[in-house]
């Protein structure tokens with residue numbers, strides 16, 4: 001069996017979905033099921049929930065090795081399976097790229113990051129996945145989180161709400177009314193789409209990202225500066241040589257400088273390789289792609305909220321949305337919305353509220369660049 005393992009051959013056990021075994025006992029990609037696995041990773045990477053993936057795979061009729069429909073745990077297991085990046089394992093034998101890969105290492109890595117992030121999130125379980133604004137939505141009166149709650153009406157319909165935690169636990173003197181889940185989520189998604197349709201906003205985000213990118217990469221500007229200085233020194237030395245000043249020490253100094261130049265050049269190319277710069281044009285293109293999202297799809301709605309919304313403070317008559325970019329705060333007065341819907345114009349004096357403290361944008365810069 002060890003001999004088989006060293007040749008990356010199948011040694012029995014549960015065969016992961018997406019693979020078949022050929023007559024030589026080698027793993028081969030199963031053309032019937034592998035595309036669904038690749039798609040499951042892609043969807044999770046783009047913000048779908050575990051439940052979305054489960055629904056998708058079951059809808060496509062993907063079964064486990066015993067011919068049974070998948071469950072929540074099998075999806076979780078599937079998304080962690082390193083065989084999908086081609087890693088062969090048998091006991092303590094690991095052969096990277098021992099079997100054909102179904103998922104790229106980039107996508108797989110991001111999926112692992114998201115999995116561990118979700119594991120860390122407090123008190124999160126399946127049902128809460130559906131409340132897209134959890135952890136972003138705060139009570140405007142007491143500052144507590146608003147969390148999801150559902151209730152069944154007399155007619156038997158289930159209604160979903162967001163409710164202030166203080167009200168729910170009767171902790172503080174807060175009287176924030178609960179809001180309907182769909183209403184507030186639609187409103188936030190629409191505001192985000194409105195924000196993204198503004199070219200000036202896109203420009204502002206891009207310039208901030210470029211700025212952050214420059215600040216992130218601290219070594220490169222330093223090496224480039226050193227290289228410029230070295231090149232000037234070499235040029236000065238060459239000028240001196242042309243004018244006939246050539247001693248033993250000029251020669252060794254020139255050699256030193258040339259070695260330093262070579263060294264810096266290789267450092268710079270390594271740095272550029274490790275952290276490729278993302279250009280303005282690409283960032284603009286990437287951001288504008290969000291305009292084409294289908295806001296009716298849950299995974300798309302979730303991606304919009306996760307990427308662009310920093311926080312929302314909700315009052316009974318208005319809300320304050322802070323987007324993930326400088327000066328990205330909008331106040332929405334509900335009476336104005338109603339008036340706009342009714343086609344009337346109502347004078348509004350927007351109350352000036354202090355912007356909520358913004359989190360470090362570095363995390364989502366990385367997220368954006370990774371995309």
Ligand SMILES: [Zn+2]
Nearest residue numbers: 139142164174
């Ligand atoms: Zn409250």
